[in-house]
Amino acid sequence: TQSPHATYMQKCLSLAEQSPPRPTNFRVGAILLSRKDNDPTGSADQILSTGYTMELAGNTHAEQCCFANFAAVHGVPDDQVGSVLPAEPGRKLIMYVTMEPCGKRLSGNAPCVQRITRTRESGRPGIQKVYFGVKEPGTFVGESEGCRMLTDAGIEWEHVGGFEREILTVATAGHEHSEAEVRAALGEGEKGKAKE
Numbered sequence: 090t091q092s093p094h095a096t097y098m099q100k101c102l103s104l105a106e107q108s109p110p111r112p113t114n115f116r117v118g119a120i121l122l123s124r125k126d127n128d129p130t131g132s133a134d135q136i137l138s139t140g141y142t143m144e145l146a147g148n149t150h151a152e153q154c155c156f157a158n159f160a161a162v163h164g165v166p167d168d169q170v171g172s173v174l175p176a177e178p179g180r181k182l183i184m185y186v187t188m189e190p191c192g193k194r195l196s197g198n199a200p201c202v203q204r205i206t207r208t209r210e211s212g213r214p215g216i217q218k219v220y221f222g223v224k225e226p227g228t229f230v231g232e233s234e235g236c237r238m239l240t241d242a243g244i245e246w247e248h249v250g251g252f253e254r255e256i257l258t259v260a261t262a263g264h265e266h267s268e269a270e271v272r273a274a275l276g277e278g279e280k281g282k283a284k285e
């Protein structure tokens with residue numbers, strides 16, 4: 090059975106390409122969906138929302154826009170999105186995102202891992218699993234904390250391989266040394282050469 094992860098990662102990449110390039114963040118795309126239990130091909134998936142970096146006004150992240158878009162459709166403020174996300178038995182909420190959700194932001198705005206964990210408040214199941222295409226490169230915050238924080242919050246995560254170079258190229262398009270950053274993140278920097 091063909092897993093749906095690659096298809097969704099490519100959809101997230103298309104979303105990320107709509108993000109305006111900036112030197113101060115990464116261009117990322119995110120999809121929120123509801124998946125029926127024991128449906129490995131995602132044949133019964135229901136897409137609930139999508140988002141990309143700076144889709145909404147201000148210094149907004151893809152995951153943040155994904156939640157904000159859903160909250161807007163349901164007439165609640167962003168920080169109450171958990172109260173309107175579906176909580177159906179036999180289905181799970183899943184997020185696909187091109188880059189590991191941030192655990193820390195230089196701007197000091199609420200990190201996306203916090204926004205994801207908050208969907209599990211007041212007894213609602215919220216987001217159960219996050220699939221991402223690359224770990225966050227060290228450009229802004231050094232060693233990324235997102236995965237560890239998701240695990241600490243009891244949220245599963247999984248890396249979907251195969252799109253690293255494309256994801257990083259799109260993510261860093263607004264950066265002055267994008268190519269070097271991509272090579273470094275892929276481990277093709279000085280260290281990489283030594284291995285050859």
Ligand SMILES: Nc1nc(=O)c(N)c(NC[C@H](O)[C@H](O)[C@H](O)COP(=O)(O)O)[nH]1
Pocket residue numbers: 113114115116117141142143148149150151152188189190191193194195196197198201225229230
């Ligand atoms: N997963 C993820 N989705 C995004 O949409 C996005 N822009 C980032 N980027 C992570 C990076 O760590 C922060 O962009 C910098 O730390 C700057 O912080 P601000 O974005 O200004 O709050 N990460």
Ligand SMILES: [Zn+2]
Pocket residue numbers: 150151152153190191200201202
């Ligand atoms: Zn974020």
